[in-house]
Amino acid sequence: MSDTTFFVIETIVKSLIIVAVFSALAGFGTYFERKVMAFMQRRYGPMLVGPQGVLQVLADGIKLFTKEDIVPANSVPLIFKIAPVITASTAFIAMAAVPFFPSFEIMGHTVSPIVADINIGILFVLGAMAVGLYGPLLGGMASNNKWSILGAARTVVQFLSFEVITGLSLLAPIMMIGSLSLIDINNYQTEGGVAGWLIWTQPVAFFLFMIAAFAETNRTPFDLLEHEAEVVAGFATEYSGMRWGMFFIGEYANLFTVAFLVSLVFLGGFNDLGFIPGALAILLKVAFFFFVFLWVRSTWPHIRPDQLMWLCWKVLMPIAIINLLITGIVILA
Amino acid sequence: MAKQEYKHIEIADYPKTGFARFIQVMRRSLRVELFKGMGITFGVMIRTLFRGEMHTMQYPNEKLPVSARYRAIHKLLRFMESESERCIGCGLCEKICISKCIRMDTKLDENSRKVVPEYTINFGRCIFCGYCAEVCPELAIVHGDRYENVSEQRAHFSLKDDMLTPLDRLKEQKEFPGFGAVNPEADKMIKKTPLAY
Ligand code: SF4
Ligand code: SF4
Numbered sequence: 001m002s003d004t005t006f007f008v009i010e011t012i013v014k015s016l017i018i019v020a021v022f023s024a025l026a027g028f029g030t031y032f033e034r035k036v037m038a039f040m041q042r043r044y045g046p047m048l049v050g051p052q053g054v055l056q057v058l059a060d061g062i063k064l065f066t067k068e069d070i071v072p073a074n075s076v077p078l079i080f081k082i083a084p085v086i087t088a089s090t091a092f093i094a095m096a097a098v099p100f101f102p103s104f105e106i107m108g109h110t111v112s113p114i115v116a117d118i119n120i121g122i123l124f125v126l127g128a129m130a131v132g133l134y135g136p137l138l139g140g141m142a143s144n145n146k147w148s149i150l151g152a153a154r155t156v157v158q159f160l161s162f163e164v165i166t167g168l169s170l171l172a173p174i175m176m177i178g179s180l181s182l183i184d185i186n187n188y189q190t191e192g193g194v195a196g197w198l199i200w201t202q203p204v205a206f207f208l209f210m211i212a213a214f215a216e217t218n219r220t221p222f223d224l225l226e227h228e229a230e231v232v233a234g235f236a237t238e239y240s241g242m243r244w245g246m247f248f249i250g251e252y253a254n255l256f257t258v259a260f261l262v263s264l265v266f267l268g269g270f271n272d273l274g275f276i277p278g279a280l281a282i283l284l285k286v287a288f289f290f291f292v293f294l295w296v297r298s299t300w301p302h303i304r305p306d307q308l309m310w311l312c313w314k315v316l317m318p319i320a321i322i323n324l325l326i327t328g329i330v331i332l333a
Numbered sequence: 334m335a336k337q338e339y340k341h342i343e344i345a346d347y348p349k350t351g352f353a354r355f356i357q358v359m360r361r362s363l364r365v366e367l368f369k370g371m372g373i374t375f376g377v378m379i380r381t382l383f384r385g386e387m388h389t390m391q392y393p394n395e396k397l398p399v400s401a402r403y404r405a406i407h408k409l410l411r412f413m414e415s416e417s418e419r420c421i422g423c424g425l426c427e428k429i430c431i432s433k434c435i436r437m438d439t440k441l442d443e444n445s446r447k448v449v450p451e452y453t454i455n456f457g458r459c460i461f462c463g464y465c466a467e468v469c470p471e472l473a474i475v476h477g478d479r480y481e482n483v484s485e486q487r488a489h490f491s492l493k494d495d496m497l498t499p500l501d502r503l504k505e506q507k508e509f510p511g512f513g514a515v516n517p518e519a520d521k522m523i524k525k526t527p528l529a530y
Contacts, residue, residue: 039382040374044387044389295371298374299367
């Protein structure tokens with residue numbers, strides 16, 4: 001087999017695996033979310049479908065697929081139909097530049113579990129995830145519903161607020177590493193085990209990025225776009241069935257991407273951790289961050305849009321810039 | 334009565350000046366109150382999973398105990414020792430029933446004792462007033478704990494066999510504490526209303 005053929009087949013197989021695995025994970029993500037939140041509220045969560053309710057995901061899937069496909073009157077049908085696809089597909093496109101595991105050998109070829117090791121990796125991931133916000137924006141504007149348009153407006157508010165923090169907070173570690181490729185970022189932390197993790201040298205950037213990540217993935221405390229208590233379901237008010245499901249899959253895929261990003265950039269990525277092999281180490285980290293997302297959701301109240309802007313522009317941005325300045329001075333000195 | 338523990342909560346005034354507000358934000362952030370909250374939810378999760386603090390009743394499989402004062406579907410009890418029926422066929426319940434829904438047959442058996450071959454209640458008419466249970470001198474007819482009632486038609490009769498405790502389940506029969514008895518759990522369930530409300 002020539003290298004080109006192998007490369008083409010390898011890429012196709014990798015893309016298929018990523019889409020399949022993360023669609024399934026998104027489904028099970030909802031199961032874990034319900035279970036964890038239920039336990040934190042002294043409930044059982046899903047119990048009846050399958051042992052301990054594990055097959056609830058299947059039941060939900062059947063329901064989503066067989067539901068009537070409604071396009072509301074006076075909406076803009078084309079955009080209404082495209083919007084969920086934007087969210088879901090950009091979520092998966094973003095994963096193209098994320099290295100999930102260390103590379104391994106197969107049939108004499110070295111396979112690295114990343115679809116495209118582009119040299120602007122992290123920029124691409126953040127960019128693709130940011131494009132995903134066109135989904136809520138367009139979907140909300142096209143649905144001809146007041147709640148939806150409020151949700152769409154909040155999308156813009158949220159986007160304008162957190163994207164600054166994401167960029168500025170990641171800039172500091174990137175300055176230290178000198179590369180945007182996530183593989184380089186990972187290899188930078190090879191030395192020294194836990195002590196070599198970037199979280200110790202960039203704790204402020206870590207916290208800022210975590211906060212921005214909650215906004216980026218549209219989770220509590222920043223779930224302004226679809227906060228039920230205020231705007232019914234925000235941009236998703238008119239969506240049902242599989243179109244709504246696609247928004248959902250996109251959201252959960254983003255959640256996993258962000259968890260991988262945090263683990264790669266700040267927590268030593270897929271480097272071996274003592275006796276734990278790298279692949280398992282990163283899975284543990286991602287699982288931990290996924291749990292943190294659920295944990296925060298069941299603990300913290302959510303904030304108003306103006307509070308989000310206040311937080312991002314007046315508090316976090318100055319901190320990010322100061323952090324950036326200090327990092328720059330330390331690097332130069 | 335359970336011991337009452339009231340906590341007085343100090344609520345400070347809202348900060349007025351910008352600087353006071355800044356101080357409040359700093360104090361709240363530095364005391365990491367948000368993370369304390371996360372500690373609480375995590376503790377709840379651990380206690381729910383491992384210490385049996387789950388609040389959910391899985392209803393059709395588990396049921397909350399009903400109070401002895403609750404007037405659900407009737408039961409006819411037996412004596413625990415002799416296993417014979419408590420009902421002596423005096424007919425008081427039939428007489429007092431204001432909706433006239435109890436119907437019974439009595440006869441003398443070979444020992445010249447009065448027995449009750451038939452005893453029916455029409456639950457389509459019963460208003461669950463509890464007079465029958467109150468009047469019964471033998472604590473024979475009592476209200477049980479079956480509160481899920483469904484019927485296909487207006488008249489719905491419960492026959493004697495449906496209500497009488499079966500012999501093989503006599504062990505599970507609970508002594509009726511008397512009509513209007515308080516719930517044995519009552520002390521635990523009552524909270525004193527603070528007069529300072
Ligand atoms: S509860 Fe009242 S209405 Fe029902 S059978 Fe007894 S006395 Fe009659
Ligand atoms: S009042 Fe009690 S003892 Fe008398 S007939 Fe009715 S159930 Fe039997």
